[in-house]
Amino acid sequence: MRVLVTGGAGFIGSNLAKRLAKDGHDVVAADSFLSAHFLNLVDFPGDVLTLRDHEDVQSMIDLGRFDAIFHEASITGVVGANGENFNDQQRMMRNNVETFRQLLDWSVETKAQMIWASSCSIYGRGAVPMKESQAPDPLNIYAFSKLTMERMAARYAPRLAKPIVGLRYSNVYGPGEDHKGKLASMIHQLAKQMRAGKRPRIFTAGEQKRDFVYIDDVVDVNLKAMKSKTSGAFNAGAGAAWSFNQVVAELNRVLKTDLQPDYFTNPYSFTQDWTQTDLSAAKAAFGYAPQYDLAKGIDAYHASGKLGISFA
Template sequence: MGYENIRFPEGSKFLVTGSAGFIGSNLVEAILNLGYQVRGLDNFSTGKRENVEQFISNSNYEFIEGDICEFSRCMEACEGIDYVLHQAAWGSVPRSIEMPLLYEEINIKGTLNMMEAARQSGVKKFVYASSSSVYGDEPNLPKKEGKEGNLLSPYALTKRVDEEYGRLYTKLYNLETYGLRYFNVFGRRQDPDGVYAAVIPKFIKQLLNGESPMINGDGQQSRDFTYIENVIEANLKACNAKSEAAGHAYNIAYGGREFLIDIYNQLLNALGKDIQPLFGPTRKGDIKHSNADISKAQEMLGYEPEWSFEQGIEAAIEWYKNNLGSLSHS
């Protein structure tokens, strides 16, 4: 895998915020497997306890139940930490349109709390989750850093503000920050339930249960779906990046482009199902097409994603087949 040979100084200690979530728990697992110490922080507002419990017996792991909106908690979490991987946030474009105040509080104030705590604690690198949604209505493909359009949702705005704070914290305070603009991440442990669930796990679960999934719009929208392993690689490589790379945001994707209707048909084939989808209205705030230029991350972070969409979807389907039973009751 793209990160198994990455090395950090002996005794390095990582903080993963949002560690009970999909991306956070995968980061915790990868870092523990590399043999380093990890502290997790989560308040379970969207994360799951079972994602934390699997690591409790590992002597290199400790967990703090707490909220990034409480600065004292952020200070406690950053104590003695070398690298912060800040994943805690509320996702979902449609939900942010319904709850803008909450998104301001968690995604902007919470991130600022974490940056400030990291600065005061002398953290070496602060890597944080941004989003492809910052490109807004910029029509050109592939999406390239520095060519952003008008924002289309409060969620996108919160991520743009986080990037601006990241830039300032590097420039004003010498905290090395690295923003990772994730493009449609999918893979094991991604929640298939709830009205705001991501499309791939939701489709897989519904098809396995013999239900007809709902496709928003005509299914002709395209996305740069990115398997979780590539995201782990990007986070760890950012922790090892040169100081000149700090203060910037980077596209983190595979660099491909999949149409939703094609993915649906691919899932049908893989699962041996014959189910017609339902088509619903296009979602407010959604971008029609998304595809990333990843050359900046390749050049500055040494990011070389190894997992194609095909490899990732195969692994994801396998995981959901084996774990859907345990997910349903949680």
């Protein structure tokens, strides 16, 4: 198949592009390189398309028809890699929603299949385990942009040749995320502190729980989603939750350290105490079943040689 991966030099996009190329597909990784890192694509043999800016959809259209598009490109949070404020509503909506609209129009025209990255941030303060059927509660403009994209995808679905699947990722971790800085997973950020001999800094008393999903499961859920017979937005997490204290214990195990958490008071007015995905819908629709629990994921990350390691 001829496949396009947007955000292809980013964390998830580059891992996906490499896997698709390994599986024998003709892959184009498209990225603006404004917040990505070339090191993610050093071992990618396919074509790399560099976009003029985040709103440059035309360069992708100019390459001709693709059988499938994996749309991973996005501003990925309300803080930038260096802590800068990305809480600019217009910029977020233009970048995330309006580029998606153009990609969807193009998909209708060319009958391309669309699999795209949504987010569990849509659930906000919602009940746990989080189910697709519950009311959305977006707490920032990033989450609202993803919700708007989901609603747009639903409106386009009847006009598309193939089912359109949005994947609500939870907290993804694994090799290729270092360029994300403050947006990288807490697993990577804590491992960095510990490799530097520092005690890992986490909110008091470390019992907040997160659905941490390993990158290989995220790549796998994208491949499985291509077989979906129904359009929709589906949870794509680990289906389980682990506390930050457990993360620190696993990191001490693989890094062979004995660093106790350095607890500090959460400065934010709102953070979720517990996130966990219910995966029954993704399982029923296309057989998604994650293979990595926290220990196995951290083992694999450590074995990659990239856990807690900074890009050059």
